[in-house]
Amino acid sequence: MPTASYCTLQPLPYQSDPTHLFARIARAPGAVLLDSAQRSEHLGRYDLQSAWPLASFAPAPRETAQAFLARLRAALAAMGEARLPDNCELPFIGGLIGWLSYDFGRALQALPARSPQSKRPLAQLGLYAWALITNHQRKQTCLLFHPHCPLAEQQRISALFSADTQPCPAAPFRLLGRFAADISGAQYQNAFAAIQRYIQAGDCYQVNLTQGWSAPCEGEPWTAYQALRRVCPTPFAGFIRLAEQAAILSLSPERFLRVRKRQVETRPIKGTKPRGQTPAEDAKQAAQLLASDKDRAENLMIVDLLRNDLSRTCRNVQVPQLFALESYPNVHHLVSQITATLADGKDALDLLEGSFPGGSITGAPKRRAMQIIDELEPGPRDIYCGSLLYLDVRGELDSSIAIRSLLQSDGQLYCAGGGGITAGSISEAEYQESIEKIRILIETLQRL
Numbered sequence: 001m002p003t004a005s006y007c008t009l010q011p012l013p014y015q016s017d018p019t020h021l022f023a024r025i026a027r028a029p030g031a032v033l034l035d036s037a038q039r040s041e042h043l044g045r046y047d048l049q050s051a052w053p054l055a056s057f058a059p060a061p062r063e064t065a066q067a068f069l070a071r072l073r074a075a076l077a078a079m080g081e082a083r084l085p086d087n088c089e090l091p092f093i094g095g096l097i098g099w100l101s102y103d104f105g106r107a108l109q110a111l112p113a114r115s116p117q118s119k120r121p122l123a124q125l126g127l128y129a130w131a132l133i134t135n136h137q138r139k140q141t142c143l144l145f146h147p148h149c150p151l152a153e154q155q156r157i158s159a160l161f162s163a164d165t166q167p168c169p170a171a172p173f174r175l176l177g178r179f180a181a182d183i184s185g186a187q188y189q190n191a192f193a194a195i196q197r198y199i200q201a202g203d204c205y206q207v208n209l210t211q212g213w214s215a216p217c218e219g220e221p222w223t224a225y226q227a228l229r230r231v232c233p234t235p236f237a238g239f240i241r242l243a244e245q246a247a248i249l250s251l252s253p254e255r256f257l258r259v260r261k262r263q264v265e266t267r268p269i270k271g272t273k274p275r276g277q278t279p280a281e282d283a284k285q286a287a288q289l290l291a292s293d294k295d296r297a298e299n300l301m302i303v304d305l306l307r308n309d310l311s312r313t314c315r316n317v318q319v320p321q322l323f324a325l326e327s328y329p330n331v332h333h334l335v336s337q338i339t340a341t342l343a344d345g346k347d348a349l350d351l352l353e354g355s356f357p358g359g360s361i362t363g364a365p366k367r368r369a370m371q372i373i374d375e376l377e378p379g380p381r382d383i384y385c386g387s388l389l390y391l392d393v394r395g396e397l398d399s400s401i402a403i404r405s406l407l408q409s410d411g412q413l414y415c416a417g418g419g420g421i422t423a424g425s426i427s428e429a430e431y432q433e434s435i436e437k438i439r440i441l442i443e444t445l446q447r448l
Helices: 065-079 102-108 151-162 185-200 221-231 279-291 293-311 348-355 366-376 427-447
Strands: 008-012 032-035 046-050 055-057 095-100 123-128 130-135 140-145 173-175 206-219 236-243 246-252 255-260 263-266 269-274 314-327 331-342 387-392 397-400 405-409 412-421
Touching: 008 151, 032 095, 055 065, 065 095, 065 102, 065 123, 065 348, 065 387, 102 366, 130 151, 140 151, 173 221, 185 206, 185 366, 185 412, 185 427, 206 221, 206 293, 206 366, 206 427, 221 236, 221 246, 221 405, 221 427, 236 387, 246 387, 255 348, 263 293, 269 279, 269 293, 269 427, 279 314, 279 331, 293 314, 293 331, 293 348, 293 412, 331 348, 348 397, 412 427
Parallel strands: none
Antiparallel strands: 008 140, 032 046, 032 236, 046 130, 055 123, 095 123, 095 387, 130 140, 173 206, 206 412, 236 246, 246 405, 255 263, 255 397, 263 331, 269 331, 314 331, 387 397, 405 412
């Protein structure tokens, strides 16, 4: 087997805020920023950005989800292996970056097509031969070029990011009306009651019920994203350009799957309380969440589901952390951690096939919960509850659950919020929780 060629690295001055450099490519075809806007000791170490992919991949009409994943695997193999210099650690050295919609998971589960269907493909990923990567722990920023990246393109990208360019004034974005919900309060209560009947009949243990909102808008989605990340930074945020005035804007706090040297991690979120108005009230809310039997049971159901999902493609599945508290500007969450090792003969795409969509946004058992979601929610979830991800030529993967995520398309801005419904849930509390999760996003955009 031939030895893999080395990647080319070009150091740049450290950038604590990736938006300054990304502004230079934010309007480029295939522009993508995977943004660790909130950082901690264990999360939010890297930012990654790129544009101008070598190729773009979306499922073809009547192509199965499994066939599409096989096509992605072939694209990575054709790009070719690569190596980093000794003593260099980077999460991505060239490969795929993009998104999977929630409905790609429906295709994996062989659920029948919904009506109405989304206008967008079920998934879209680009093949990227370069990336600008920042390591916030080491305070280092560099350009990375895969050996497959043409020299002329390396020189063009290097000049683009090395130039002493003043930032352009932010292009305007504005809403043209108020956000409107896709279901009424009464319709939500009816759906909640239907889920309770399914639970009592033994069909399921938990179903994630969501409601959506939309508002007419115009202007530059990158401007909207920057406003949102300022008020609600999260460790798995991201911006993906879809078209001139179309983009995915994600402020996700939740990791879905990560693969590092065949070691797998997933961090499901289940259990939520709003932040308090005063320090004392905030501490009380956090303590109540940590002590909540209902929220802990909800979280444990999803941990068990994910353990089962990982066991399809992994060995040594363990749960090193249960019910940890994570706090964000708008809410407190309960988060657990599940780890495993990829089984021999399995890769990150096998892992995605066996685990997508994430159990935290479906319910348990997964397939039955997804059937109930299809029955009770008025339309497709699209990117919401899907995933933003990268997968490089080494097989290194990181991905989010696309909650707290918005889609700007066709003059509309879409968002959604939801939560897991169990036997112990209360309709009004769940309804308010789904609103609280995205309130800060909606109110921020309404002020622009």
